[in-house]
Amino acid sequence: xxxxxxxxxxxxxxxxxxxxxxxxxxxxxxxxxxxxxxxxxxxxxxxxxxxxxxxxxxxxxxxxxxxxxxxxxxxxxxxxxxxxxxxxxxxxxxxxxxxxxxxxxxxxxxxxxxxx
Amino acid sequence: xxxxxxxxxxxxxxxxxxxxxxxxxxxxxxxxxxxxxxxxxxxxxxxxxxxxxxxxxxxxxxxxxxxxxxxxxxxxxxxxxxxxxxxxxxxxxxxxxxxxxxxxxxxxxxxx
Numbered sequence: 001x002x003x004x005x006x007x008x009x010x011x012x013x014x015x016x017x018x019x020x021x022x023x024x025x026x027x028x029x030x031x032x033x034x035x036x037x038x039x040x041x042x043x044x045x046x047x048x049x050x051x052x053x054x055x056x057x058x059x060x061x062x063x064x065x066x067x068x069x070x071x072x073x074x075x076x077x078x079x080x081x082x083x084x085x086x087x088x089x090x091x092x093x094x095x096x097x098x099x100x101x102x103x104x105x106x107x108x109x110x111x112x113x114x115x116x
Numbered sequence: 117x118x119x120x121x122x123x124x125x126x127x128x129x130x131x132x133x134x135x136x137x138x139x140x141x142x143x144x145x146x147x148x149x150x151x152x153x154x155x156x157x158x159x160x161x162x163x164x165x166x167x168x169x170x171x172x173x174x175x176x177x178x179x180x181x182x183x184x185x186x187x188x189x190x191x192x193x194x195x196x197x198x199x200x201x202x203x204x205x206x207x208x209x210x211x212x213x214x215x216x217x218x219x220x221x222x223x224x225x226x227x228x
Contacts, residue, residue, distance in 0.1 A: 037219075043204060045219035091159065101172040102149050102210050102217055106159035 002027045004094050006107035013082045014115050020067075021077045021110050023092030031097040034068065035104070036077045040088040048090070051075065053097075079112075087114040117142055120209050120220035128226045134195040137223045141188050141209030147171075148190040149217065150182060153204040162205075165190050194225075202227045 003026045013019035025034070036048040051059045051068050058066050063083075067076045079086055092107040121140045129135050141148050149172075150162040161174040165184035182192040188209075194201055204224050208217035 043222050045206060045208070047216055047218075050216065101164045101166065102147050102208070103161045103164060103172045103174070104149070104151070104159075104208075104217065105161070106151075108158050 002029070002032075002094050002096070002105050004092050004105050004107040006092055006110050008110045009108070010111045010113070012113045012115060013079070013086075015084060016081055018078060018080045019082055019112065021079075021090055021092075021112065023075045023077070023107055025073050025075065025092070025094050027073070027094065027096075029096055033095040033097060034066075034075045035093040035095070036064070036066070036075075037091045037093060037106075038086075038088045039091065039109075045091075049077065082114050084114050084116060087112055117144075120207060120218050122205075122207055122220040122223050124223060125221065126224045126226075128228060129197050130228050131197055131199060133197050134193060135197060135225060136191055136193045137205055137207075137225070139190045139192075139207035139209075139220060141190070141207075142211075142218055145209035145211045145218075146188050147210045147212070148184060148188065149208045149210075150190070150192050151206045151208070152176075153206060153222070154200075154202070159206075162192065197227045199227050201225065 032053045034051045038046045049061045063080045089109045091109045093104045123138045147166045149164040164172040168184045179195045184190045204222045206222045208219045210217045
C-alpha cells in the first residue's frame, strides 16, 4: 500500500519570504500522480499544484513550485513571496494512475503560518 | 459551473442513530469520492463511485455505505453511529480521464 509522509507538523514564514514544505512517499508503482492541496480555516480543499510522475520537469503554478525527486520518492512544495493568504494546512497526496480510480492517499498535513 | 455541494453542512446526532450525507458533483462529473477527516486519523478515503458503481473502497467498517444516482449525485450513510464517527466528511468529484478532484465544503458531523 502507498503511504505519504509529511514530517513537518508546522512551519512559519515571514511575509514575502520563501518556504519549502517536505513530503516523501512510498510506492512500488512507476506511474502515479502527486498533489499538494491547501486547506484554509474554511476547510475547503483547494488544489495547489499537481505532478505526473512520468514528467521529469517540475510543475510550477505562479508562486508555487515543486521539487520532484522520483528516485528519492520526494515531492516538496516551495512557496515564493509568501502572502498572508497562504496561511493554511497543506496536504501532500498520492494517486495511482491506470485503472485504480481516484483514491487519494494523504499525508498528515503541515500547518503553515505566515507572519506579517 | 457550480462547484461541488454538500448537504447538510452541519449535523448533530446521538450514538446509535444513523445519518445520510449528500454530495452533488460538478455538472458532467461522473466520479464522486468520499473522505473522512479527523484530528487523529487525518484524511482517509472512504469510497468512490463512478457511473453508479462503487469503484474503490477504503478500510472502513460496513456501517459506512454509499450509493450514486443516475444524475451522479451521491449519498453516504453511516449506521449505528459511534462517538468516533465525529468528523468532517468531504466529497470530491472529477471528470472522466481527469486526474484533478474538486472538493466540496464538507459536512461536519458531531456524534454525542
